[in-house]
Amino acid sequence: MSSTHQASEIVIVGGGIYGTSLAYQLAKAGKSVTLLEAGEIAGGASGGPGERGVRTNGRDFRELPVCALSLELWSHYQQAFEGGVGYRRIGGIKVFDIPYGHREHEVMGRMHAMAAAQSSLGAPSEVWSRDETLSREPELAAGIIGAVYCPNDGVGDHTFATQQFAKEAAKAGVSIRTQAKVEEIIHTRGVATGVRLAGGEVVPVGERLVIVANAGAQTLLQPIFKPHEFSPVWNLMPQMHYVSNPLNKKVNHLISHAHRRLAVKQIPDGTLMLSGGAHVAHTPEGLWKGSLSSMTQNVTDAIMTFPFIDHSTFMKADASRIETVAADQIPLIGQTETLANTLYGYAWSGHGFAISLGFTKLMTDWITSGSKPEALEAFSPTRFHKPAALLRSAEVSRAA
Template sequence: MKGSHPMSSTTQASEVVIVGGGIYGTSLAYQLASAGRSVTLLEAGEIASGASGGPGERGVRANGRDFRELPVCALSLELWKHYQETFEGGVGYRRIGGIKVFDVPYGHREHEVRGRMEAMAAAQSSLGAPSEIWSREETLSREPELASGIIGAVHCPNDGVGDHTFATRQFAREAAKAGATIRTGAKVVEILHARGAATGVKLASGEVVPVGDKLVVVANAGAQDLLKPIFRPHEFSPVWNLMPQMLYVTNPLNKTVNHLLSHAHRRLAVKQIPDGTLMLSGGAHVAHTPDGLWKGSLSALTQNITDAIMTFPFIDSSSFLKADASRVETVAADVIPLIGQTEALSNTLYGYAWSGHGFAISLGFTKLFTDWILTGTKPEALEPFSPARFHQPAAALATSVVSRAA
C-alpha cells in the first residue's frame, strides 16, 4: 500500500508529531509539551513563515464572526489575555476593544440596519462574546474621526489585536522550553502508515520522522495536498487559496484610531499599530503565480483605500507606504475552518482552511485539540467544523427520499 514504507530513521518517536509551524502548530506544541507529552514540530520553512507571519498586527476579534465560531472564540480570547500576562515578554496581544460600524447604504432602510445591529449584538452576547450597541453619539465620542454618516456600532470590549509573527515565535520558544523539539527546514512530503495508523512522516530530504501516538496536520495551505492520499472521497472539502493584501499608510495628522475597527457594509478593517502607522485590510485580494509569487493589484489597493477614506476621511491626507500580500491563505466554501480525524488513520488529526481569520481563534482551537489528544474524546465544540457538514445534509435528504418512496 502506498505510504506503508518501513522506517528509515532510528530517531525515537515523539508521542505527538505536528506538521506546521504557524500559530496553530506552535501553540499546540506548547500546550501538549506543558501537559507532559513528548512533541516534535516540523515546519517546512521558518517559524511564522506562512500565513501566521508578516508585518503589522492581526485582529483578535469575536465581533462579526460566524456564529459557529463564537464559543471557541470566547475561549481563545481568554487564553490570549492569559498568555499575554504569563509569558515572559507576552505574546504581543493588546485588548483594545473592537467595533463594527454601521451606516445606511444607498437603497437600504435604517430600521433594517438597526435591526441587524440589535440581532447581531444579542446573538454574539448569548454565544460568549459580550456585545453592546453604541448610538451614533457614543460611537463618534469614542472614534471622533469617523465619517458623519455612521449611525452606530456594535462594540465587543474583549476584542483586540496581536503581533502575529511575535506571538507565533513566542509560542515556539515556550514550547521548546517545555521540552518540545522544534525543527525548521523540515518539509513533510508524505504520511507513512500501516494497519490503519500513521507510523511516520517522510521529509523532502528523505528522512523519516516516526510518529508515536498522534500525528496532527495543521499546515494550512499545504494540508489538503498532504492528506490527499489518505482522505476518502467524502473527506475532501471545497477550498481555495487566496493572498490577502495588507496596506500600510502614514498618519501625518497624528490622528488616533482607538479600536480594532471594521465596517458592516464595506470590506474593510482598520488598525493603528504601535508606531502610529495605519494598517488597512479586509479588501480585495491579489493574484499569485504558479511559482507562488504574489503580484500586486492597483484595483484592489484603490478599492481598499477608498473604503478606508469613506470611513475615516482623515486618511486622505496619508501617504502610501507599502503593500504586503505575500502570505497564502486557504479558505473553505463556508469560510470557517475544517477540523477532523482521518477515517483511514485513527491517530491522524488535522485542521486547516483558517479562511483568513484564524489567528484570533487559534488558541481556543489548539486548547480543544489538546483536550482531544489527552482524553481521547473529541470535544463537542469542534463538531461544527467537521468536513461532514458538506456531505451529511445531502446524505440525509437522499435517505429521506428513499424512505418516502418505499
C-alpha cells in the same frame, strides 16, 4: 533514508500559530512532541508585518464559543509568558451606515440582533448610538448611524506571538525542526507510523500525527482522504496596506465596517494598517503580484470610513502570505477515517489567528482525553456532505 530517531508521542506538521501553540499545550500536558516546519517558524500565514485582529465582532456564529475561549487564552498568555504574546485588548467596533436602498430601521434592527446573538454565544456586545460612537471614535465619517462594540476584542502581533509560543514550547521540551518539509504520510494497518521529509528521512510517529499546515494540508492529506473528506477550498493572498498618519490622528479600537470589506488598525508606531479588501494574484510558487485595483478599493473604503486618511502617504503593501479558505469561510477540523491516529486543521479562511488558541486548546483536550470535544463538531468536513446523505436516507425511507 530511514529514521534513526525515537518516535515522539505527537508529531505536528506546521509551524504557524496553530502548530506552535498546540505543541506548547501538549508539552505542558506531559506529551513528548516533535514540530516539523517546512520553512521557518511564522514563515506562512501566521507571519508578516503589522498586527492581526483578535476579534469576536462580526464572526460566523458557529465560531463564537471557540473564539470566546480563545480571547481568554490570549489574555492569559499575555500575562503568563515572559515578554507576552504581543496581544493588546483595545476593544473592537463594527460601524454601520445606511447603504443605498436600505432603511434605517433595517440596519438598526440588524445591529441589535447581532449584538444580542453574539452576547448569548459568549462574546459580550453592545449597540452604540451615533453620538456614542463618534464620542469614542471622533474621526469616523459623519454618515455612520452607530456601531456594535465588543470590549474583549483586540489586536495581536502575529509573528511575535507565533515565535513566542515556539520559544515556550522548546523550553517545555518540544523538538522543533525547521526546513523540514513533509512530503508523505507513512502508514500501515490504519495507523500513521511516520512522515517522509523532502530529503527522504522518515520521522517516526508515536501516538498521534497532527496536520496543521494550512495551505499545504489538503495536498498532504489527499492520498489518505476518502471522497467525502475532501472539502471545497481555495487559496488566496490577502493584501495589507500601510499608510502614514501625518495629522497624528488616533484610531482607538479595532475597526471593521458592516458594509465594506475593511479592517483598520493603528499599530504601535502610529502607522495605519488597512486590510480586508480585495486580494492579489499569485503564482503556483507562492509569489505575489501587487494589485493597484486592490489597493485603490481598500484605500477608498478606508477614506470613506475615516476621512482623515486622505491626507496619508502610501508606505507599503504586503501580500506575501498564502491563505486557504473554505467555501463557507470557517475552518476544517477533523480526524481522518483511514488513519485513526491522524488529526488535522486547516482552511483558517483569513481570520484564524484570533481563534487559534481556542482551537488548539480543544485539540489538546481531544488528544489527551481521546474524546472529540462537542465544540469542534461544527468544523467537521462532513458538513459539506452529511445533509445530502441525510436527504437521500429520508427519500429511501419514504419510498419503502
